[in-house]
Structures are given as structure tokens and as C-alpha cells.
Amino acid sequence: MNDTTNHAINDTIIKVSRNTDIAPQNLLSTQTVAFSHYNYISAQLPVNITTGDLVANDIKxxxxxxxxxxxxxxxxxxxxxxxxxxxxxxxxxxxxxxxxDTIYPAFFQGYLPTRTVIAVAALPMDDALVQMDAVISNGEGTYPQAPVELVKVPKNNEQVPKDSVSPHTIAFSHYNNISAQLPVDIETGKLVAGGVKEQTQQCLQNIEAILESIDVPLQEIVKVN
Incomplete structure (x- = not known):
């Protein structure tokens, strides 16, 4: 495994960038970069680890x-x-x-991670049907962050539409990660009427309800996709 550590100019912020030879590599991205208490995994195409070829043209x-x-x-x-x-x-x-979703849960133990599903017009390989990336918890921490216990807290708000394959929120370290929300009315469980404004408002209302259930105000959101 190739293991490199990158230092910021002031030598106080350290990112740990790593590749393993037993997974597909890309010249333009590192497989995983750790910073603080998180590891970010580059998006993976359905490429066979041994042959480097795309696997069968079947979504599962x-x-x-x-x-x-x-x-x-x-x-x-x-x-x-x-x-x-x-x-x-x-x-x-x-x-x-x-x-x-019929094969997805088997790859995880205990709880499932938060999730976002996005439709795209194309992927980097012509016959690829799917690509996935991931964020994982990093108990070791990177300097100057001290190691922490890998305690993750998944939660659901019973008043917000739930997905059987992802919890509403998972807290770890100083962040809560919220699963993507569709414009589904909390009371009826159906898509709201109207156009993009009404649907956007409903998505934000669902996110706000999830945040309220974990005693976090909307103002503490640091990123929205």
C-alpha cells in the first residue's frame, strides 16, 4: 500500500492520503484522504479489482x-x-x-449510513450504470486532532418520512450527517403539490424537522447539497 502524508504550509494541519494496490486506482484522485475525524473515499466505478475491467452489465x-x-x-x-x-x-x-436496495443492506452491519441518490446523464465509463463514494469515521484523528472513540449516533424522527435503507441522521465527532430529503409532506407521506418552490420548501421543512428532533437549529447547517 502506498501511504503518503500531506502537510499544510504552516505544518499544523495534516491530511493523510492513501492508496491500496488491491483496489482500482485513479491517477487524478487518491482513494482515501483522512482529515480530522473523517476519511473521504473517492467515487468507485464497478471495476473488477483483479482485472481492471468493468463487471457485467447488470445493475445489481x-x-x-x-x-x-x-x-x-x-x-x-x-x-x-x-x-x-x-x-x-x-x-x-x-x-x-x-x-x-435488494443487495445494499448486506454490505453493512448494525445500522445503515445516511445516503443521497442522484440521477446523472453519464458516468466516466460508457457501460457503467452506477458509481458510489463514501465518508467514514476516523477515530485516529489527524494532527492536531486527538484520537476519539468511534461512537456514532444514528437517529430517526418519526414525524418525517423514513427510508428503510438510510437513517435520517448519523452524528459522529462534531458533525451530524443528514440523509437527502425528498419533497414529501410530513403528514400525508405524499409528494407536495406545486412546482420547484413548493418542493424546495418541503425538503427544507423536512430537514428542519430532523434537526429539531436532535435539538439542532437550522442555523447550524454548514453545507447543503
Whole structure:
């Protein structure tokens, strides 16, 4: 495994960038970069680790390969899939998420990570149907952050529409990671009427309800996708 440590100019902020030879590598991105108490895993295509070729043109097979590649990278830095906080899934056909959900939970133990699913027009390889990236917890910390216990707190708000394959929020270290919210009315469980303004308002109301359930004000959001 190639292991490099990058230092900021002032030599007080350290990022740990790592590649493993037993997972697909990309010349333009590192497989994993740790900073503070998180590790960020580059998006993985459904490429066979041994051959470097795209696996069969089947959404379940391709999704499983993406998760296997993430699992291999995570294991190479002495973590496991139980440390995954967030998964982003990029799909050519958004309907394929139904098939992915039949194999997805088996890759995790205990709780499932928060999740965002996005439809895209194309992926870096022509016959790729799916790509996934991940964020994992990093108990070791990077200097000057001291090591912390890997205690993660998943929660759901019963008043907000739930997804069987992702909790509303997972807290670790000083952050809460919120699963993507669709414009579903909290009371009826149906998509709200109207256009993009009404749907945007409903998404934000759902996020606000989740935050209120963990005693966090909307003003403490640091990033919205």
C-alpha cells in the first residue's frame, strides 16, 4: 500500500492520503484522504479489482462491485463498513435504486449510513450504470486532532418520512450527517403539490424537522447539497 502524508504550509494541519494496490486506482484522485475525524473515499466505478475491467452489465452486479471496492479501501486503512457515515450513489437510471436496495443492506452491519441518490446523464465509463463514494469515521484523528472513540449516533424522527435503507441522521465527532430529503409532506407521506418552490420548501421543512428532533437549529447547517 502506498501511504503518503500531506502537510499544510504552516505544518499544523495534516491530511493523510492513501492508496491500496488491491483496489482500482485513479491517477487524478487518491482513494482515501483522512482529515480530522473523517476519511473521504473517492467515487468507485464497478471495476473488477483483479482485472481492471468493468463487471457485467447488470445493475445489481455493478452496485455490488462498487461497494466491494469501497469495502476493500476501507479495510486497507484498518476500518470496516460499520464506520461508513455517508454514501452517495450516482445512477444513470434512477429506477435502478429499487434493485440496488435488494443487495445494499448486506454490505453493512448494525445500522445503515445516511445516503443521497442522484440521477446523472453519464458516468466516466460508457457501460457503467452506477458509481458510489463514501465518508467514514476516523477515530485516529489527524494532527492536531486527538484520537476519539468511534461512537456514532444514528437517529430517526418519526414525524418525517423514513427510508428503510438510510437513517435520517448519523452524528459522529462534531458533525451530524443528514440523509437527502425528498419533497414529501410530513403528514400525508405524499409528494407536495406545486412546482420547484413548493418542493424546495418541503425538503427544507423536512430537514428542519430532523434537526429539531436532535435539538439542532437550522442555523447550524454548514453545507447543503
Amino acid at each position: 452486479v455493478q452496485a455490488a462491485q462498487c461497494l466491494k471496492n469501497i469495502k476493500t479501501i476501507v479495510a486497507s486503512i484498518d476500518h470496516d463498513m460499520n464506520d461508513v457515515i455517508k454514501i452517495n450513489i450516482f445512477l444513470k437510471n434512477i429506477e435502478d435504486i429499487k434493485d440496488i
